[in-house]
Amino acid sequence: MIGQDELKQRLRELAETSPQGASAESEQRLLGIFRARQRRRRAWKYLVAVAASLVIGGASYVIWHAQGRMPAAAESSYVNPSGFLALPYAQSDVPLEHAVVVRVNISPAEAGALGVPFDPGAHRKISADLLIGQDGMARAVRFVP
Amino acid sequence: MRKTAATGERSDDELLQMSTRGDEEAFLTLYHRHQGSIFRFALHMSGQRETAEEVTQEVFLALLSESRKYLAERGDLQAYLIGVARNKVRRQIRQTRGFASLARTEPVVEAASFEALSREQEARALRAAILSLPPNYREVVVLCDLENMDYAHAAQHLGCAIGTVRSRLHRARMILGSKLRNGMRCRV
Numbered sequence: 293m294i295g296q297d298e299l300k301q302r303l304r305e306l307a308e309t310s311p312q313g314a315s316a317e318s319e320q321r322l323l324g325i326f327r328a329r330q331r332r333r334r335a336w337k338y339l340v341a342v343a344a345s346l347v348i349g350g351a352s353y354v355i356w357h358a359q360g361r362m363p364a365a366a367e368s369s370y371v372n373p374s375g376f377l378a379l380p381y382a383q384s385d386v387p388l389e390h391a392v393v394v395r396v397n398i399s400p401a402e403a404g405a406l407g408v409p410f411d412p413g414a415h416r417k418i419s420a421d422l423l424i425g426q427d428g429m430a431r432a433v434r435f436v437p
Numbered sequence: 438m439r440k441t442a443a444t445g446e447r448s449d450d451e452l453l454q455m456s457t458r459g460d461e462e463a464f465l466t467l468y469h470r471h472q473g474s475i476f477r478f479a480l481h482m483s484g485q486r487e488t489a490e491e492v493t494q495e496v497f498l499a500l501l502s503e504s505r506k507y508l509a510e511r512g513d514l515q516a517y518l519i520g521v522a523r524n525k526v527r528r529q530i531r532q533t534r535g536f537a538s539l540a541r542t543e544p545v546v547e548a549a550s551f552e553a554l555s556r557e558q559e560a561r562a563l564r565a566a567i568l569s570l571p572p573n574y575r576e577v578v579v580l581c582d583l584e585n586m587d588y589a590h591a592a593q594h595l596g597c598a599i600g601t602v603r604s605r606l607h608r609a610r611m612i613l614g615s616k617l618r619n620g621m622r623c624r625v
Contacts, residue, residue: 294614302563302617303582309560310480310583313473318490322468322497323461329501330459 376423376432379406390426395419395436406433449514457504468497471515474584475522481579482526484568492525512593519580519594527572566616574609577602582610 294302397417398406423432444452444466452470455463475496480489496518500507507517567578580591581602588606592599 294617296610296614299610299614299617300582302559303578305556306560306563307477307583307585310477311486312477314476314490314493318494319468319472322494323465325494325498326461326464326501330461333459 375434376421377434378432379430382425382429382431388423388425388431391431392424394422394424396422403433406430450509453500453504453507453514457501464497464501467500467514471518472497474515475518477584478519478579479522479526481567481583482523482572482575483529484564488526488529492522492529495525496521516590516594520596523576523595530572562617563613566613569616570609570612574605574612577606578609578613581606 397419399417400414403418403420419436421434421436422430423434425431444455444460444462447455447463447466449467449470452463452467456467472493476489476493479492480486483489483492499521500518507514511517567575570578576595577591580586580594581588586594588599588602592602595602
Protein backbone atom coordinates (compact mmCIF):
# COMPACT_ATOMS: atom_id res chain seq x y z
CA MET A 293 0.00 0.00 0.00
CA ILE A 294 1.36 3.44 -0.84
CA GLY A 295 1.88 5.88 2.03
CA GLN A 296 -0.70 8.48 3.00
CA ASP A 297 1.65 11.36 2.20
CA GLU A 298 2.33 10.01 -1.26
CA LEU A 299 -1.39 9.45 -1.81
CA LYS A 300 -2.20 13.03 -0.76
CA GLN A 301 0.52 14.32 -3.06
CA ARG A 302 -0.94 12.38 -5.99
CA LEU A 303 -4.43 13.60 -5.18
CA ARG A 304 -3.18 17.19 -5.13
CA GLU A 305 -1.55 16.70 -8.52
CA LEU A 306 -4.72 15.15 -9.88
CA ALA A 307 -6.75 18.13 -8.63
CA GLU A 308 -4.32 20.56 -10.28
CA THR A 309 -4.23 18.76 -13.63
CA SER A 310 -8.01 18.15 -13.90
CA PRO A 311 -10.24 20.57 -15.84
CA GLN A 312 -11.17 23.44 -13.56
CA GLY A 313 -14.56 24.39 -14.94
CA ALA A 314 -17.26 23.87 -17.52
CA SER A 315 -16.51 24.82 -21.10
CA ALA A 316 -17.42 28.13 -22.70
CA GLU A 317 -19.88 26.26 -24.96
CA SER A 318 -21.66 24.94 -21.92
CA GLU A 319 -21.90 28.48 -20.52
CA GLN A 320 -23.31 29.74 -23.81
CA ARG A 321 -25.90 26.94 -23.88
CA LEU A 322 -26.97 27.79 -20.35
CA LEU A 323 -27.15 31.46 -21.21
CA GLY A 324 -29.29 30.62 -24.24
CA ILE A 325 -31.72 28.68 -22.06
CA PHE A 326 -31.78 31.54 -19.55
CA ARG A 327 -32.62 34.06 -22.28
CA ALA A 328 -35.29 31.80 -23.78
CA ARG A 329 -36.87 31.47 -20.36
CA GLN A 330 -36.88 35.23 -19.92
CA ARG A 331 -38.52 35.67 -23.32
CA ARG A 332 -41.20 33.12 -22.43
CA ARG A 333 -41.68 34.82 -19.08
CA ARG A 334 -42.09 38.23 -20.70
CA ALA A 335 -44.52 36.80 -23.27
CA TRP A 336 -46.48 35.15 -20.48
CA LYS A 337 -46.59 38.39 -18.51
CA TYR A 338 -47.82 40.22 -21.61
CA LEU A 339 -50.56 37.63 -22.16
CA VAL A 340 -51.63 37.84 -18.53
CA ALA A 341 -51.72 41.64 -18.76
CA VAL A 342 -53.84 41.49 -21.93
CA ALA A 343 -56.18 38.91 -20.39
CA ALA A 344 -56.48 40.99 -17.21
CA SER A 345 -57.24 44.11 -19.28
CA LEU A 346 -59.94 42.24 -21.19
CA VAL A 347 -61.51 40.91 -18.00
CA ILE A 348 -61.40 44.32 -16.32
CA GLY A 349 -62.75 46.02 -19.46
CA GLY A 350 -65.54 43.48 -19.82
CA ALA A 351 -66.48 43.70 -16.17
CA SER A 352 -66.48 47.50 -16.34
CA TYR A 353 -68.74 47.42 -19.39
CA VAL A 354 -71.18 45.02 -17.73
CA ILE A 355 -71.28 47.11 -14.54
CA TRP A 356 -71.63 50.35 -16.47
CA HIS A 357 -74.41 48.83 -18.62
CA ALA A 358 -76.21 47.48 -15.58
CA GLN A 359 -75.94 50.86 -13.84
CA GLY A 360 -77.17 52.58 -16.98
CA ARG A 361 -80.30 50.46 -17.04
CA MET A 362 -81.09 50.61 -13.36
CA PRO A 363 -82.58 54.12 -13.43
CA ALA A 364 -84.93 52.97 -16.23
CA ALA A 365 -86.19 50.19 -14.04
CA ALA A 366 -86.67 52.64 -11.23
CA GLU A 367 -88.50 55.03 -13.49
CA SER A 368 -90.97 52.33 -14.46
CA SER A 369 -92.49 52.52 -11.02
CA TYR A 370 -92.13 56.25 -10.70
CA VAL A 371 -95.32 58.22 -10.10
CA ASN A 372 -94.93 61.79 -11.21
CA PRO A 373 -96.78 64.70 -9.58
CA SER A 374 -99.48 64.66 -12.25
CA GLY A 375 -100.53 61.19 -11.06
CA PHE A 376 -99.22 59.28 -14.05
CA LEU A 377 -97.67 55.92 -13.30
CA ALA A 378 -94.88 54.91 -15.70
CA LEU A 379 -95.65 51.60 -17.35
CA PRO A 380 -93.04 48.88 -16.71
CA TYR A 381 -92.36 48.14 -20.37
CA ALA A 382 -92.30 51.76 -21.50
CA GLN A 383 -89.07 52.80 -23.23
CA SER A 384 -87.97 55.56 -20.91
CA ASP A 385 -84.79 56.15 -22.94
CA VAL A 386 -86.90 57.45 -25.88
CA PRO A 387 -87.53 61.11 -25.22
CA LEU A 388 -91.18 62.06 -24.87
CA GLU A 389 -91.47 64.93 -27.34
CA HIS A 390 -95.05 64.78 -28.57
CA ALA A 391 -97.38 63.02 -26.21
CA VAL A 392 -101.11 62.87 -26.05
CA VAL A 393 -103.38 61.85 -23.23
CA VAL A 394 -106.22 59.52 -24.11
CA ARG A 395 -108.99 58.67 -21.67
CA VAL A 396 -110.14 55.10 -21.88
CA ASN A 397 -112.32 52.68 -19.99
CA ILE A 398 -110.49 49.46 -19.40
CA SER A 399 -111.37 46.24 -17.69
CA PRO A 400 -109.36 45.01 -14.66
CA ALA A 401 -107.85 42.30 -16.91
CA GLU A 402 -106.64 44.95 -19.37
CA ALA A 403 -105.20 46.95 -16.48
CA GLY A 404 -103.33 43.80 -15.46
CA ALA A 405 -101.96 43.51 -19.00
CA LEU A 406 -100.58 47.02 -18.62
CA GLY A 407 -98.70 45.83 -15.56
CA VAL A 408 -101.05 47.47 -13.07
CA PRO A 409 -102.51 44.89 -10.68
CA PHE A 410 -106.28 44.96 -10.24
CA ASP A 411 -108.68 42.36 -8.97
CA PRO A 412 -109.31 40.28 -12.12
CA GLY A 413 -112.62 39.12 -10.67
CA ALA A 414 -114.09 42.63 -10.67
CA HIS A 415 -116.37 43.45 -13.60
CA ARG A 416 -116.50 47.20 -13.27
CA LYS A 417 -114.70 49.15 -16.00
CA ILE A 418 -111.94 51.46 -14.85
CA SER A 419 -111.54 54.91 -16.24
CA ALA A 420 -107.91 55.78 -16.97
CA ASP A 421 -105.80 58.35 -18.84
CA LEU A 422 -103.11 56.85 -21.06
CA LEU A 423 -100.05 58.93 -21.95
CA ILE A 424 -99.19 57.98 -25.54
CA GLY A 425 -95.77 58.83 -26.91
CA GLN A 426 -94.92 59.91 -30.46
CA ASP A 427 -94.11 56.29 -31.23
CA GLY A 428 -97.73 55.32 -30.46
CA MET A 429 -96.75 53.40 -27.35
CA ALA A 430 -98.41 53.97 -23.98
CA ARG A 431 -95.83 55.33 -21.59
CA ALA A 432 -97.83 55.94 -18.48
CA VAL A 433 -101.27 55.52 -17.04
CA ARG A 434 -103.33 57.58 -14.62
CA PHE A 435 -106.45 56.14 -13.05
CA VAL A 436 -109.37 58.47 -12.81
CA PRO A 437 -111.28 58.16 -9.56
CA MET B 438 -18.43 48.11 -16.17
CA ARG B 439 -19.62 49.81 -13.04
CA LYS B 440 -22.59 47.47 -12.90
CA THR B 441 -20.30 44.43 -13.31
CA ALA B 442 -18.23 45.50 -10.35
CA ALA B 443 -21.40 46.03 -8.37
CA THR B 444 -22.78 42.55 -9.12
CA GLY B 445 -19.39 41.01 -8.31
CA GLU B 446 -19.56 42.49 -4.84
CA ARG B 447 -23.09 41.32 -4.11
CA SER B 448 -23.88 38.34 -1.90
CA ASP B 449 -25.11 35.05 -3.31
CA ASP B 450 -28.58 35.68 -1.92
CA GLU B 451 -28.85 39.06 -3.63
CA LEU B 452 -27.55 37.66 -6.91
CA LEU B 453 -30.00 34.79 -6.74
CA GLN B 454 -32.94 37.13 -6.19
CA MET B 455 -31.81 39.31 -9.09
CA SER B 456 -31.34 36.24 -11.29
CA THR B 457 -34.84 34.94 -10.64
CA ARG B 458 -36.15 38.38 -11.63
CA GLY B 459 -34.36 38.00 -14.97
CA ASP B 460 -31.07 39.84 -14.39
CA GLU B 461 -28.67 38.10 -16.78
CA GLU B 462 -25.56 39.72 -15.38
CA ALA B 463 -26.38 38.61 -11.85
CA PHE B 464 -26.98 35.09 -13.10
CA LEU B 465 -23.64 35.03 -14.90
CA THR B 466 -21.83 36.34 -11.83
CA LEU B 467 -23.43 33.59 -9.75
CA TYR B 468 -22.50 31.02 -12.39
CA HIS B 469 -18.87 32.12 -12.59
CA ARG B 470 -18.63 32.14 -8.82
CA HIS B 471 -19.81 28.55 -8.35
CA GLN B 472 -19.62 26.59 -11.58
CA GLY B 473 -16.03 25.49 -11.05
CA SER B 474 -16.65 23.64 -7.81
CA ILE B 475 -19.90 22.11 -9.11
CA PHE B 476 -18.23 21.01 -12.33
CA ARG B 477 -15.19 19.49 -10.61
CA PHE B 478 -17.35 17.70 -8.07
CA ALA B 479 -19.50 16.19 -10.85
CA LEU B 480 -16.42 15.38 -12.92
CA HIS B 481 -14.62 13.49 -10.17
CA MET B 482 -17.81 11.76 -9.08
CA SER B 483 -18.83 10.62 -12.57
CA GLY B 484 -15.48 10.42 -14.34
CA GLN B 485 -17.06 11.92 -17.44
CA ARG B 486 -16.67 15.45 -18.69
CA GLU B 487 -19.98 15.35 -20.59
CA THR B 488 -21.84 14.29 -17.47
CA ALA B 489 -20.11 17.00 -15.45
CA GLU B 490 -21.10 19.66 -18.02
CA GLU B 491 -24.67 18.39 -18.08
CA VAL B 492 -24.96 18.25 -14.29
CA THR B 493 -23.49 21.76 -13.93
CA GLN B 494 -26.05 23.10 -16.38
CA GLU B 495 -28.93 21.27 -14.69
CA VAL B 496 -27.87 22.53 -11.27
CA PHE B 497 -28.05 26.16 -12.37
CA LEU B 498 -31.34 25.67 -14.20
CA ALA B 499 -32.77 24.01 -11.09
CA LEU B 500 -31.51 26.96 -9.06
CA LEU B 501 -33.51 29.32 -11.27
CA SER B 502 -36.72 27.32 -11.40
CA GLU B 503 -36.67 26.10 -7.79
CA SER B 504 -34.94 28.99 -6.06
CA ARG B 505 -37.46 28.86 -3.22
CA LYS B 506 -36.04 25.53 -2.16
CA TYR B 507 -32.82 27.25 -1.18
CA LEU B 508 -32.99 28.54 2.39
CA ALA B 509 -30.06 30.75 3.35
CA GLU B 510 -30.45 29.96 7.06
CA ARG B 511 -29.77 26.28 6.39
CA GLY B 512 -26.36 26.87 4.81
CA ASP B 513 -24.53 28.74 2.12
CA LEU B 514 -25.47 28.57 -1.54
CA GLN B 515 -22.46 26.51 -2.53
CA ALA B 516 -23.43 23.78 -0.07
CA TYR B 517 -26.94 23.80 -1.54
CA LEU B 518 -25.60 23.60 -5.09
CA ILE B 519 -23.25 20.75 -4.23
CA GLY B 520 -26.24 18.98 -2.65
CA VAL B 521 -28.25 19.38 -5.86
CA ALA B 522 -25.26 18.25 -7.95
CA ARG B 523 -24.82 15.25 -5.68
CA ASN B 524 -28.41 14.13 -6.23
CA LYS B 525 -28.14 14.61 -9.97
CA VAL B 526 -24.85 12.73 -10.21
CA ARG B 527 -26.27 9.87 -8.15
CA ARG B 528 -29.30 9.76 -10.44
CA GLN B 529 -26.99 9.61 -13.44
CA ILE B 530 -25.06 6.79 -11.81
CA ARG B 531 -28.28 4.86 -11.22
CA GLN B 532 -29.41 5.46 -14.79
CA THR B 533 -26.16 4.35 -16.35
CA ARG B 534 -25.68 1.63 -13.69
CA GLY B 535 -22.07 2.43 -13.12
CA PHE B 536 -19.55 4.49 -14.90
CA ALA B 537 -18.23 4.56 -18.38
CA SER B 538 -14.96 2.84 -18.83
CA LEU B 539 -11.87 4.99 -18.67
CA ALA B 540 -10.97 3.92 -22.18
CA ARG B 541 -14.02 5.84 -23.42
CA THR B 542 -13.53 8.91 -21.28
CA GLU B 543 -9.77 9.32 -21.27
CA PRO B 544 -7.96 10.81 -24.22
CA VAL B 545 -5.03 9.04 -25.80
CA VAL B 546 -1.88 9.86 -23.88
CA GLU B 547 0.45 12.10 -25.78
CA ALA B 548 3.35 12.34 -23.43
CA ALA B 549 6.54 14.11 -24.37
CA SER B 550 8.76 11.86 -22.31
CA PHE B 551 8.81 8.59 -20.44
CA GLU B 552 8.48 10.51 -17.18
CA ALA B 553 5.38 12.32 -18.42
CA LEU B 554 3.93 9.05 -19.64
CA SER B 555 4.51 7.53 -16.24
CA ARG B 556 2.81 10.48 -14.49
CA GLU B 557 -0.16 10.20 -16.83
CA GLN B 558 -0.46 6.50 -16.11
CA GLU B 559 -0.38 7.20 -12.38
CA ALA B 560 -3.08 9.82 -12.76
CA ARG B 561 -5.23 7.38 -14.72
CA ALA B 562 -4.78 4.74 -12.07
CA LEU B 563 -5.73 7.22 -9.34
CA ARG B 564 -8.81 8.37 -11.24
CA ALA B 565 -9.86 4.76 -11.77
CA ALA B 566 -9.33 4.01 -8.10
CA ILE B 567 -11.43 7.04 -7.05
CA LEU B 568 -14.22 6.03 -9.43
CA SER B 569 -14.27 2.54 -8.04
CA LEU B 570 -14.94 3.81 -4.50
CA PRO B 571 -18.50 3.60 -3.14
CA PRO B 572 -20.24 6.99 -3.66
CA ASN B 573 -20.19 7.86 0.06
CA TYR B 574 -16.43 7.44 0.20
CA ARG B 575 -15.84 9.05 -3.18
CA GLU B 576 -17.70 12.19 -2.09
CA VAL B 577 -15.43 12.83 0.87
CA VAL B 578 -12.29 12.22 -1.19
CA VAL B 579 -13.51 14.63 -3.86
CA LEU B 580 -14.46 17.35 -1.38
CA CYS B 581 -11.64 17.02 1.16
CA ASP B 582 -8.69 15.84 -0.92
CA LEU B 583 -9.42 17.18 -4.39
CA GLU B 584 -11.36 20.33 -3.50
CA ASN B 585 -9.27 20.89 -0.36
CA MET B 586 -12.35 21.49 1.77
CA ASP B 587 -12.14 21.21 5.57
CA TYR B 588 -14.11 18.56 7.42
CA ALA B 589 -16.69 20.98 8.78
CA HIS B 590 -17.57 22.33 5.36
CA ALA B 591 -17.60 18.87 3.83
CA ALA B 592 -19.95 17.71 6.58
CA GLN B 593 -22.21 20.68 5.85
CA HIS B 594 -22.17 19.95 2.13
CA LEU B 595 -22.91 16.26 2.62
CA GLY B 596 -25.40 16.72 5.45
CA CYS B 597 -23.61 14.45 7.90
CA ALA B 598 -21.49 14.71 11.06
CA ILE B 599 -17.83 15.76 11.00
CA GLY B 600 -16.89 12.44 12.58
CA THR B 601 -18.61 10.64 9.72
CA VAL B 602 -16.60 12.62 7.19
CA ARG B 603 -13.38 11.88 9.04
CA SER B 604 -14.03 8.14 9.30
CA ARG B 605 -15.18 7.86 5.66
CA LEU B 606 -12.13 9.74 4.48
CA HIS B 607 -9.80 7.54 6.48
CA ARG B 608 -11.43 4.41 5.09
CA ALA B 609 -11.45 5.81 1.55
CA ARG B 610 -7.75 6.62 1.68
CA MET B 611 -6.99 3.12 2.91
CA ILE B 612 -8.93 1.65 -0.02
CA LEU B 613 -7.25 3.99 -2.48
CA GLY B 614 -3.79 3.14 -1.18
CA SER B 615 -4.55 -0.53 -1.45
CA LYS B 616 -5.96 -0.23 -4.98
CA LEU B 617 -3.01 1.79 -6.20
CA ARG B 618 -0.55 -0.71 -4.78
CA ASN B 619 -2.41 -3.54 -6.51
CA GLY B 620 -2.58 -1.53 -9.72
CA MET B 621 1.15 -0.92 -9.69
CA ARG B 622 1.81 -4.63 -9.15
CA CYS B 623 -0.39 -5.42 -12.10
CA ARG B 624 1.49 -3.01 -14.35
CA VAL B 625 4.80 -4.50 -13.30
